[in-house]
Amino acid sequence: MNWEAILAPYTQAVDELKVKLRRMRAQYEYESSHSPIEFVTGRVKPVSSILEKARRKGISMDRIEDEIQDIAGLRIVCQFVDDIYAVMELLKRRNDFEIIEEKDYIAEKKESGYRSYHIIIKYPVETIHGEKILLAEIQIRTLAMNFWATNEHSINYKYSGQIPVDIKRRLKRAAEAAFRLDEEMSSIRNEVQEAQKIFKKKQGQDHRKNR
Template identity: 65%
Template sequence: MIEDWQHFLLPYQQAVNELKVKLRGMRKQFQDQDQHSPIEFVTGRVKPVDSIKEKMVRRHVLEERLEQDMQDIAGLRIMCQFVEDIYQVVDLLRQRNDMTILEERDYVTNVKPSGYRSYHIVIEYPVQLVTGEKKVLAEIQVRTLAMNFWATIEHSLNYKYQGAFPKELSDRLQRAAEAAFKLDEEMSEIREEIQEAQTLFGRKQAPDELLNSSLEDKKGAD
């Protein structure tokens, strides 16, 4: 029986904190080189205890297997402007030696029946504790802003209907998902022009990293 959840979750919170810094650092490197960054912003969170317990019951996860069988206690989300950026981010993560990719699930190409699209990566990440190194699992979701908008709405509705959506609502959500992806496809068609305009615009603007960091931290706390 886990009696001290704060102690149990400490390595996961450390992993989230460190990964947010590293992933945002990747974005900054692209910006410093006046290149388009495939990372728009990064958020992260540790799953609340109540959500962990609920998922343990729903997925029949044994407490002694929690660290091995629940992959998203630590969760990171990388938002991208374009679908092409998703796969660039995935390639960048594959090249890193500070984490080990255990599993990949491409729901961008293999869209779920609900209309959900995202790219999920399960990693093993080592955190350094005063007691030594501990490897924890974390899930990184990579998606476009349009995909994230749809997924956020669907997630909220899921709390109300517990996954059992009325058919009319389910149909509407599927059509909305297709519309969101159509928007992504349209933006990809003019991607080069958008990136050129953003580069020119960015050179004329004063850096506002503090504001961006504040917005990202606020989103990560949601």
């Protein structure tokens, strides 16, 4: 299979969506209002991971692009849980893609303890052969959920998906602790935001003074 050719439109989609989603944060900054987006990352799924997922799920090679929905993946990381739902409202209003599936793993966490909000979108890219509509996944999560998921992903990789029972239990506890941290931070959200505003203003003054 010519993976470079197959993945080229997905690379284009990830590049375009990274720019578009990052601009959303920049727009809040111009308006000096709280951005529900902290940062945005994206990646094209590595070929080895596509093949492993296809094998694990019994997907034939000719069905890969229809059935593996995260070949193009974007991640939006937020400060507060409420921001995730604010981002969702913004994404629903957009005209450049269609949301075809929503999975709320915050209201209903996964067995591992994993929390995040996922959407699958249909996104059109313009290629030299015309328009191609492809699937992409957007994961929306808080900084605390991201911290947990990143660590769990590494541990999962280390144990090839067979995490020992005791570590699994501790990871679930850590997921709950991360969620409590999110709840605590939400309850002092106004304090945090006021402090950030003061800090930003001061940074702006210092910057002007030093010019």
